[in-house]
Structure formats: structure tokens, C-alpha cells
Amino acid sequence: MSDIDYFSEKQNPSSWYHLADLSTVKKWLGSDMVCPACGRTHSISTKMMEESDNMAGRIADYLPELGLSGNCVVVMDENTKRAAGNKLMSGLEKYNPRAVTFARDDLHADEQALGTLLMALGEKPDFLVSCGSGTITDITRYNAYMTDLPFVSYATAASVDGFASGSTPLLVNGFKTTCPGKAPVGIFYDAGVLAGAPDSMTAAGFGDVLAKIIALIDWRLAYVAEDEPYCPMIAAIVDKAVEQCLDLADDLAIGNDKNRAQACISLMDTLSLTGIAMQMMGTSRPASGSDHHISHLLEINDIRNHKKGSLHGDKVGIGTLIGMSMYLKLFGNGDIPEQRPHLAADLWEQEVRRVYGPLADQAIAKNTPYPPRGEEWERQKKQISHAMDLYGYKYVDRFRTLLPYARDRITAMGGPVRPDQLGYTRQETYDAIAYGKEVRPKFTTLRLAERFGWLYDLAEEIANGLPEGKIY
Ligand SMILES: [Zn+2]
Ligand SMILES: [Zn+2]
Structure with missing residues (x-):
């Protein structure tokens, strides 16, 4: 050059x-675009980013458009369960949601947490829903990648930019390592829940x-x-x-x-x-x-x-x-x-x-x-x-x-x-x-x-x- x-x-x-x-960026979601600026093809696998009041109650309305059907597993911890998880479980009723709730207060995306979720996926669901911020989303993202299941992210706090990420920072043997992962097909949030974080x-x-x-x-x-x-x-x-x-x-x-x-x-x-x-x-x-x-x-x-x-x-x-x-x-x-x-x-x-x-x-x-x-x-x-x-x-x-x-x-x-x-x-x-x-x-x-x-x-x-x- x-x-x-x-x-x-x-x-x-x-x-x-x-x-x-x-x-403009929302129009490119879920597609490959040839970039007018650099000439590369930029791929975006996330198809939807939506905000609404009572999003937890309404989320089911958006899922058919993302091609999601069948049963789901909702991943959360005790805090995010209170903030939105319980509502999300009722909002997702027609998808027979099963909750995996972490109770550890030092939760990390580490071997134990990843294994806990993996074992809970025994009766294989059709998609995963993360209900939380960075750590919960990363635990879900890595398992979605390994099991090749789609996942959607329900964000409970505006705390990190990793929601849309396609890679996962994991703790491996206590060392922070960047591992593969999957971007969520949809990211959903609610002003009231974010402001309540x-x-x-x-x-x-x-x-x-x-x-x-x-x-x-x-x-x-x-x-x-x-x-x-x-x-x-x-x-x-x-x-x-x-x-x-x-x-x-x-x-x-x-x-x-x-x-x-x-x-x-x-x-x-x-x-x-x-x-x-x-x-x-x-x-x-x-x-x-x-x-x-x-x-x-x-x-x-x-x-x-x-x-x-x-x-x-x-x-x-x-x-x-x-x-x-x-x-x-x-x-x-x-x-x-x-x-x-x-x-x-x-x-x-x-x-x-x-x-x-x-x-x-x-x-x-x-x-x-x-x-x-x-x-x-x-x-x-x-x-x-x-x-x-x-x-x-x-x-x-x-x-x-x-x-x-x-x-x-x-x-x-x-x-x-x-x-x-x-x-x-x-x-x-x-x-x-x-x-x-x-x-x-x-x-x-x-x-x-x-x-x-x-x-x-x-x-x-x-x-x-x-x-x-x-x-x-
Ligand atoms: Zn470009
Ligand atoms: Zn960062």
C-alpha cells in the first residue's frame, strides 16, 4: 500500500x-455487507437488537422472526432472576423454559460454571437465553458454541460491550484466555431493568x-x-x-x-x-x-x-x-x-x-x-x-x-x-x-x-x- x-x-x-x-447498522444485522470504505466483507450474525418496556414479558413476540421454536433453557443468577428472570420465564412460557440459576456469588466463566450449564443441557433444548450481564452471557455463549445451539441475550445491566461478541473470555486454570464463542442472534433490553441495575x-x-x-x-x-x-x-x-x-x-x-x-x-x-x-x-x-x-x-x-x-x-x-x-x-x-x-x-x-x-x-x-x-x-x-x-x-x-x-x-x-x-x-x-x-x-x-x-x-x-x- x-x-x-x-x-x-x-x-x-x-x-x-x-x-x-x-x-443504518440495524439494517445490516444478520447479513454480510461489502464495505464501501475498506472493501472487506463484514459479517454480522446478530439479527436483532431491540429495546422495549416490559421486554421480559414480550420477548416471545420477537423470537419467531429469529427462526426460534421448540424448548429453551434460561441461564441466570440469583440477582438477575430477581431483576428480570422470573418475568422472562413467564414471557417465554410457550417455549417450555427451563431455568439454570447460578447461586455462586463469585461466579466466573470458568470450568465449573461452563460444566454446570453443559450438564444441565442433557435434555437438549432448541435454544438458550442468557439473562444477565457479562459473565452469564459468556457462560451461555461458550455453551451455545459447543452445542451448536442458537442463543439470545437478555441484558440486565449496561455494564460491558461484550453482549454482541463472537468470542468468549474464559478463565482456564485460573488464566484469562480468549476462546471461541457464538454471537447471540438477538439482544434484548428494557430501560426500566437497565436503570434498576x-x-x-x-x-x-x-x-x-x-x-x-x-x-x-x-x-x-x-x-x-x-x-x-x-x-x-x-x-x-x-x-x-x-x-x-x-x-x-x-x-x-x-x-x-x-x-x-x-x-x-x-x-x-x-x-x-x-x-x-x-x-x-x-x-x-x-x-x-x-x-x-x-x-x-x-x-x-x-x-x-x-x-x-x-x-x-x-x-x-x-x-x-x-x-x-x-x-x-x-x-x-x-x-x-x-x-x-x-x-x-x-x-x-x-x-x-x-x-x-x-x-x-x-x-x-x-x-x-x-x-x-x-x-x-x-x-x-x-x-x-x-x-x-x-x-x-x-x-x-x-x-x-x-x-x-x-x-x-x-x-x-x-x-x-x-x-x-x-x-x-x-x-x-x-x-x-x-x-x-x-x-x-x-x-x-x-x-x-x-x-x-x-x-x-x-x-x-x-x-x-x-x-x-x-x-x-
Ligand atoms: Zn470496512
Ligand atoms: Zn471491554
Whole structure:
């Protein structure tokens, strides 16, 4: 690909905003579309996304259109049973619903939960219904994939963007692993139920939405630096949805009941749309960047230390605020950072072993001790510099106001904005920023800082300054 292609107007998400709204994307549901922006065929297996009052009571009306008939199993836990599960069971009466209700209060999508559901599917149903948020949906998704049964998702909280996902994050032997899965044929929700979910879950959903601000710039820079597959139309879908959602932050935080319910629907629309964007791209790139890598490392350590984890979106929201402050520190003065030396290879390996413990061999195998150097890095730097001039500095400059805005809104919603609020130490925070990148060999803010030789200094500065309120 020539240089001109990377920077043409066609590669600018704003050129595709006219195709990037919910009503347009809804027309593509359940189909393969040839993309006018990138030329790829984007497949969407989810056929329906619907919101309605009393959705639990009405859901049966939508199912014939999805080709569903026969008997179903409804998967829930004690909380989601109370929130909507009981109603859903009566709403699905003509499908002879059978409930599988998890009672564990530390429910994870792990071997035990997956096996419990699998064993309950003995008298094989014709389809599955998940009634819950991330974990319940993932347990159902993996079993739907393994048993080749269709499933529909009834979302009880706008807490995560994974509802529409086609892959499943599972705990395998205590390690977070991305496994195959199946996207739901339909996603259903109800403003009243979403607004009734715990505030902390809604705050986490808002954190997962915020992450897209970093994910999108990470992705676009990965495209110019490393020629990673990019679709400006999918980027536009995510970008536009996130912008609309940002405007609703006050309603989510302090709105009256009516405004809050409306804002919860918009939050759920945004989370579903970004899930659809991931389905279209076939990767998590449109929705996850350094924000998620910082979060994954915190989570891996929680699991290793048998610590009860926090919500995904909580850690991702923190990762996003840190990502914004890193972009500001790297590019805030309107210039490419000065080149500093890289960490020596033996020291890098020693540190990865310290941070990753039993997972270190895996982390070392999928990464290289040094980032690209010499001619390759010079070429990448030129591309990054051009991209920054064209759109990057403007994008990063906005973080000066967006960062405090996001911090204050998450706080008002009752969510955490600093790792110490979730009980992480200064060292754990440093490790997540400095070594979050080894989770996946993907180009993100963290890689960018590493390539310029700034990463470990920035990680130190941010980890030290955060608890004292010196960073944001
Ligand atoms: Zn495309
Ligand atoms: Zn996420």
C-alpha cells in the first residue's frame, strides 16, 4: 500500500459518519455487507437488537422472526432472576423454559460454571437465553458454541460491550484466555431493568465506552505504523456512538429517573453497537487498546492472587484515564517525543518474569525483547509523525478537557478512577502500565511509549503520582 492511501480522506472516519448511526447498522444485522470504505466483507450474525418496556414479558413476540421454536433453557443468577428472570420465564412460557440459576456469588466463566450449564443441557433444548450481564452471557455463549445451539441475550445491566461478541473470555486454570464463542442472534433490553441495575454496573459500562476513545486512536496509529487492518467506517460507527454517549454522562450520573432510564438505553445501544463493530471487524480492535491491556494485567494478578475481582469496566475506565494522560505526556507539546534509550533485553526478561510469574513463558514467547529499531522504527516514526500532524495532535489536545470531564463523571456515578481505589498498590499500578503491553503483541499507546523509550519512566511517574492526585 502506498503512503497516500494511509492518509487519504477516505481513511478518515468522519468521511463515513453518514453510514455510522444505529438505524443504518440495524439494517445490516444478520447479513454480510461489502464495505464501501475498506472493501472487506463484514459479517454480522446478530439479527436483532431491540429495546422495549416490559421486554421480559414480550420477548416471545420477537423470537419467531429469529427462526426460534421448540424448548429453551434460561441461564441466570440469583440477582438477575430477581431483576428480570422470573418475568422472562413467564414471557417465554410457550417455549417450555427451563431455568439454570447460578447461586455462586463469585461466579466466573470458568470450568465449573461452563460444566454446570453443559450438564444441565442433557435434555437438549432448541435454544438458550442468557439473562444477565457479562459473565452469564459468556457462560451461555461458550455453551451455545459447543452445542451448536442458537442463543439470545437478555441484558440486565449496561455494564460491558461484550453482549454482541463472537468470542468468549474464559478463565482456564485460573488464566484469562480468549476462546471461541457464538454471537447471540438477538439482544434484548428494557430501560426500566437497565436503570434498576446497581449504579456501579452502569458506571462500569460507561468506563467500557470511554475506552473506545483510546482504542480508536491506538487502532488508527497501528494502521499507519504497522499496516494493521483498519476500517474507517467501523471506526466511525464506534466514534459516533461514543460521542453521543459522552453527552449523556450527566444524565447517567445525576439525572432524574426518566432521563436516567433514557441514558441507560443509549449507553446500552452504544455498548451493543461497539460489540457489533467487533463482529464486523472480526477482532476486538475497534473497542480495545492500551486501556484494556492495563486492565487485563490487573485482572490476571487478581486471579493469580485469588483476589475477588472488580468489574471489567471499572479497570478499563481507569486504563482509559491513564491512556489519556500518557498521550498528553507523549504528544501534549505538539511534537514527536525525543528518542530515549530502550530497556536492555535481559532486564526486560527479568521484569516480565517478575510481573507475570507462572505466565511469564507465555508472555515472553509472544513478545520480542526490543521494539522495532533502526530503519523500521524510522519509517514508523515518519508515519506516526505525519498522522499526528494530520489528526493526532488535535485528537490528543482534546484530552485536556475530556480527561477531567470523564474522571468527574465516573466519580459522580460512583465508579473508581484510580487503581488505589480498587486496592491496587503502587507497584501493581506500575506493573500494569509498564508490562500491560505483553498481554498481547498489539500496537497501542504502551507500545508507542516503549518505542520512544518513555514507557518505564512514564509508568513510574504515573504510578507514583496517581494516589496523590498529581496525574489527574
Ligand atoms: Zn470496512
Ligand atoms: Zn471491554
